[in-house]
Amino acid sequence: MSLLDRIDSPADLRRLTREELRALPAEMRERLIAVCSQTGGHIGAGLGVVELTIALHAAFDTPRDQLVWDVGHQGYPHKLLTGRNTRMETLRQESGISGFLKRSESEYDTFGAGHAATSISAALGIAAARDLNGESFKVAAIIGDGALSCGLAYEGLNNAGHSERDVVVVLNDNEMSIAPNVGAMHKYLTSIQRNPLYNRVRRKLGEIADNAGVAGTLLRRWEESAKAFFTPGVLFEELGFRYFGPIDGHDVDLLVDTFTAVREMTGPRLVHVVTQKGKGFPAGEHGEKWHALPAGHDPATGKQIAVSSAGPTYTKVFGRGLTELGAIDPRVVAITAAMPSGTGTEEFAKAHPQRFFDVGIAEGHAVTFAAGLATRGVRPVVAIYSTFLQRAYDNVIHDVAIQKLPVVLAMDRAGLVGEDGETHMGLYDIAYMLAVPGMTVTAPCDGRELLALLRSATLHDGPFCVRYPRATVPDAVPPTAQIDATPYGTWDVLRRGKEVAVLAVGTMVQPALAAADTLASEGLDVTVVNCRFLKPYDEVTLAALLAEHRQLLVVEEGTVVNGFGAYMANVVAQLEPTVRVVAHGVPDRIIVAAPRARQLARCGLDAAGIAERVRALHESEAVAG
Numbered sequence: 001m002s003l004l005d006r007i008d009s010p011a012d013l014r015r016l017t018r019e020e021l022r023a024l025p026a027e028m029r030e031r032l033i034a035v036c037s038q039t040g041g042h043i044g045a046g047l048g049v050v051e052l053t054i055a056l057h058a059a060f061d062t063p064r065d066q067l068v069w070d071v072g073h074q075g076y077p078h079k080l081l082t083g084r085n086t087r088m089e090t091l092r093q094e095s096g097i098s099g100f101l102k103r104s105e106s107e108y109d110t111f112g113a114g115h116a117a118t119s120i121s122a123a124l125g126i127a128a129a130r131d132l133n134g135e136s137f138k139v140a141a142i143i144g145d146g147a148l149s150c151g152l153a154y155e156g157l158n159n160a161g162h163s164e165r166d167v168v169v170v171l172n173d174n175e176m177s178i179a180p181n182v183g184a185m186h187k188y189l190t191s192i193q194r195n196p197l198y199n200r201v202r203r204k205l206g207e208i209a210d211n212a213g214v215a216g217t218l219l220r221r222w223e224e225s226a227k228a229f230f231t232p233g234v235l236f237e238e239l240g241f242r243y244f245g246p247i248d249g250h251d252v253d254l255l256v257d258t259f260t261a262v263r264e265m266t267g268p269r270l271v272h273v274v275t276q277k278g279k280g281f282p283a284g285e286h287g288e289k290w291h292a293l294p295a296g297h298d299p300a301t302g303k304q305i306a307v308s309s310a311g312p313t314y315t316k317v318f319g320r321g322l323t324e325l326g327a328i329d330p331r332v333v334a335i336t337a338a339m340p341s342g343t344g345t346e347e348f349a350k351a352h353p354q355r356f357f358d359v360g361i362a363e364g365h366a367v368t369f370a371a372g373l374a375t376r377g378v379r380p381v382v383a384i385y386s387t388f389l390q391r392a393y394d395n396v397i398h399d400v401a402i403q404k405l406p407v408v409l410a411m412d413r414a415g416l417v418g419e420d421g422e423t424h425m426g427l428y429d430i431a432y433m434l435a436v437p438g439m440t441v442t443a444p445c446d447g448r449e450l451l452a453l454l455r456s457a458t459l460h461d462g463p464f465c466v467r468y469p470r471a472t473v474p475d476a477v478p479p480t481a482q483i484d485a486t487p488y489g490t491w492d493v494l495r496r497g498k499e500v501a502v503l504a505v506g507t508m509v510q511p512a513l514a515a516a517d518t519l520a521s522e523g524l525d526v527t528v529v530n531c532r533f534l535k536p537y538d539e540v541t542l543a544a545l546l547a548e549h550r551q552l553l554v555v556e557e558g559t560v561v562n563g564f565g566a567y568m569a570n571v572v573a574q575l576e577p578t579v580r581v582v583a584h585g586v587p588d589r590i591i592v593a594a595p596r597a598r599q600l601a602r603c604g605l606d607a608a609g610i611a612e613r614v615r616a617l618h619e620s621e622a623v624a625g
């Protein structure tokens with residue numbers, strides 16, 4: 001029986017000998033690499049924290065002690081040790097175990113996440129509740145160096161350091177975000193890693209003081225002030241943390257001993273652990289390459305086995321189009337919040353390095369930084385996933401919209417996102433953007449229209465957002481120079497019928513047309529409109545539709561609550577109250593991991609679901625009429 005098979009819970013792990021603990025990482029890596037080659041997922045981060053995870057569960061009394069993992073994408077080894085080893089094949093699958101950590105999945109998952117930098121705040125909250133309740137246990141937040149580029153992390157550190165509460169922060173420093181990490185803090189951490197002198201001097205001072213009797217007291221005082229010069233983590237010390245490190249994050253003995261000692265202490269302390277992202281991946285330890293891999297890849301090379309024949313993704317089309325636009329219009333700059341590959345902006349970075357900004361995992365800052373640029377005639381395009389832009393909502397309103405600044409928000413992964421599940425759903429941007437005064441809200445129906453809207457966006461004198469999905473484009477896309485801007489505020493009537501009019505948004509245009517074909521074969525003639533501008537809407541086209549139809553079905557890949565359907569219902573109620581408007585979007589519930597196509601079908605957002613909804617609407621009107 002393998003060591004891993006003997007571990008049902010961390011209590012079993014704590015019964016292993018040191019020798020066995022040292023042998024365990026190899027088994028865990030082998031298992032993770034095999035599982036992920038089938039399921040896909042965030043392999044790199046987990047491979048980097050195998051020893052760290054073993055040591056934390058060995059030294060802390062989990063689940064009584066609370067481990068709060070940041071983001072949760074590095075949580076696969078934690079799953080292996082906390083009773084989920086036999087279910088790993090279901091990772092990221094529908095009804096399987098999550099690709100992140102979830103309170104509902106395990107008592108060892110103390111705080112769910114998916115977005116970066118929540119761990120310190122959450123851990124401090126847990127520690128404060130413990131103290132209020134008079135309980136006794138330890139709390140540790142495990143946060144990556146990339147997540148330390150988030151403002152939220154500093155809010156947590158600031159509060160924790162001042163609180164003097166018993167809380168541990170483990171900084172997992174692999175010098176990587178998804179891409180290589182950026183920023184001044186990254187530079188600082190790297191300088192600590194590269195300067196072992198810091199550590200040696202401090203250790204020596206401590207030893208001298210310990211052996212020097214009364215004189216030692218003076219030496220200790222001197223040590224305190226010298227610390228400012230010699231302590232590697234002086235910044236953290238000044239914030240109120242006792243700093244330990246940097247320590248080798250792949251040395252099981254050192255990690256277990258350090259955490260065992262640190263656990264016994266009190267007050268805020270920070271352990272700086274240096275790890276290698278992707279450690280042990282057979283094709284080499286290249287952090288970014290193995291951040292996440294698709295399902296069905298070769299475990300030896302990381303390459304996808306069955307290569308899809310589908311067209312390029314919207315992301316790819318956007319990246320290429322933005323790069324071409326950058327060549328046409330020198331005012332255009334691109335901004336990413338730590339996701340150059342995910343947003344496709346890496347292509348722009350190569351072509352126009354002076355006009356490319358990776359600001360770290362700092363979505364709020366990215367938007368306000370863009371607003372600053374826009375005050376000086378620059379045309380910033382901020383490319384952020386819809387879900388992560390939620391972090392920047394105040395910046396969108398306060399810094400961009402109120403000042404009517406021409407900032408373009410390119411919202412990738414808008415809609416249902418598949419296997420990443422509930423934390424990454426881009427379902428709220430239509431609702432939250434429609435609520436912003438002066439914001440132009442758009443959604444393309446294909447790749448060509450994405451680039452046409454991008455052109456409109458950079459020509460428009462005010463805030464402008466464009467949302468597009470985690471999907472491939474339906475047709476080939478010509479170069480940007482051959483694509484005209486979409487006329488501002490217009491819709492496109494794609495099919496004319498007498499009965500229901502379907503107002504389709506973005507990704508819903510193709511299935512609405514397919515539904516119209518099916519319905520036509522049943523003798524039901526519907527109109528299909530591509531509502532590429534959600535706000536402002538096309539007043540002329542809407543007036544014509546209201547003159548010819550008694551029922552409008554608004555179809556959108558976003559929450560049905562306060563979405564475009566609700567918006568249109570309100571508009572039509574003012575203009576023509578006798579016309580019925582029905583909103584058809586994602587229902588008001590949490591959508592969990594599954595393939596995107598299945599999520600769409602479950603929500604009735606495929607051709608069959610749309611046809612069904614049109615039939616029901618038509619029949620209800622026939623009964624009423």
Ligand SMILES: Cc1ncc(C[n+]2csc(CCOP(=O)(O)OP(=O)(O)O)c2C)c(N)n1
Nearest residue numbers: 045114115116144145146147176177178338
């Ligand atoms: C608010 C937010 N923005 C962006 C992301 C996308 N994202 C996921 S992991 C990651 C990098 C995190 O780096 P780090 O914290 O160092 O963890 P590592 O992957 O290196 O272990 C990013 C940018 C996110 N999860 N949350």
Ligand SMILES: CC(=O)[C@@H](O)[C@H](O)COP(=O)(O)O
Nearest residue numbers: 042073114292342413420470
């Ligand atoms: C962990 C995280 O937040 C990202 O890695 C995210 O999972 C990327 O999603 P995509 O796969 O859609 O780029």
Ligand SMILES: [Mg+2]
Nearest residue numbers: 144145146176
């Ligand atoms: Mg990192």
